[in-house]
Amino acid sequence: MDFLYKPPMIIRKLFSGIIWENEENEIIITVDDGPSENTGKVLQSLERFGIKAVFFCTGKNIEKYPDEFNSIIKAGHSVQNHGYRHRRMIFKNQRDSSKEILRTNKTIKDLTGQSPIMFRPPYGWFNTNTIRAVSDNGMKLMLWTILSGDHTGDFATVRRLTDSYLTSNSIIVLHDNLKASIIFDQSLEYIVKTAADRKFNFSLRRRNEL
Ligand SMILES: [Zn+2]
Numbered sequence: 001m002d003f004l005y006k007p008p009m010i011i012r013k014l015f016s017g018i019i020w021e022n023e024e025n026e027i028i029i030t031v032d033d034g035p036s037e038n039t040g041k042v043l044q045s046l047e048r049f050g051i052k053a054v055f056f057c058t059g060k061n062i063e064k065y066p067d068e069f070n071s072i073i074k075a076g077h078s079v080q081n082h083g084y085r086h087r088r089m090i091f092k093n094q095r096d097s098s099k100e101i102l103r104t105n106k107t108i109k110d111l112t113g114q115s116p117i118m119f120r121p122p123y124g125w126f127n128t129n130t131i132r133a134v135s136d137n138g139m140k141l142m143l144w145t146i147l148s149g150d151h152t153g154d155f156a157t158v159r160r161l162t163d164s165y166l167t168s169n170s171i172i173v174l175h176d177n178l179k180a181s182i183i184f185d186q187s188l189e190y191i192v193k194t195a196a197d198r199k200f201n202f203s204l205r206r207r208n209e210l
Pocket of ligand 1: 032033122123
C-alpha cells in the first residue's frame with residue numbers, strides 16, 4: 001500500500017487549514033520523528049545536496065537529544081511540531097489535541113525563540129478536533145504527497161515510490177530514525193537525481209512563517 005495523500009479537490013478546498021501539497025512549484029523535503037542519535041548523518045546528507053528541510057520533531061525526542069536538536073537549528077533547517085509522544089490524534093478530543101500540540105510548541109519556543117507554525121499528525125491520523133486545535137493555535141496542518149518508504153529500510157521501495165509519484169510540488173517525508181538512517185543518504189540522492197532529470201527544483205526557503 002502506498003501512503004499518499006491525494007484527496008479529491010473538493011475535500012482539499014473544504015479544509016483550507018491543511019497543507020496537502022506545496023502551492024509553490026518546488027519540492028519540499030520533510031524529515032519526521034527526530035531528533036535521534038542519527039541526526040548528524042541526516043544533516044550531513046542534506047548538506048551534501050544543499051537542501052533545506054522541514055524537521056517535524058516530537059517534544060519527547062527534542063528533550064532526549066538536545067544537542068542534535070541544536071545542530072538542526074544551526075544548520076538552518078525549519079523545526080516544526082510532530083506532537084509530544086508521537087501518539088495517534090484520531091481518538092483525541094480538542095482539549096487533549098491542543099495539549100499535545102502546545103507542549104511541543106513550548107519546548108521548541110523555549111529552545112529557539114520561535115513558535116512552530118505547522119503540525120504534522122503522527123502516522124497522518126487526525127480528526128476534526130485536531131484540525132480545530134491546530135487552527136485555534138494559529139497553525140496549519142502539513143500532510144505530504146509522498147511517504148518515501150525510507151522507514152522500511154528498503155531502498156527499492158523508495159526508488160519505486162519516487163519514480164511513480166515525484167512531481168514538481170511534492171511534499172516528501174523522510175525519517176530521522178534508526179531504520180531510515182541505513183538508506184537515508186541513498187534515498188535522498190535518488191530523489192535529488194530524479195528531480196534533476198525531471199527539471200524540478202527544491203524549496204530553499206526556511207519555513208518559519210505561513
Ligand atoms: Zn512520525
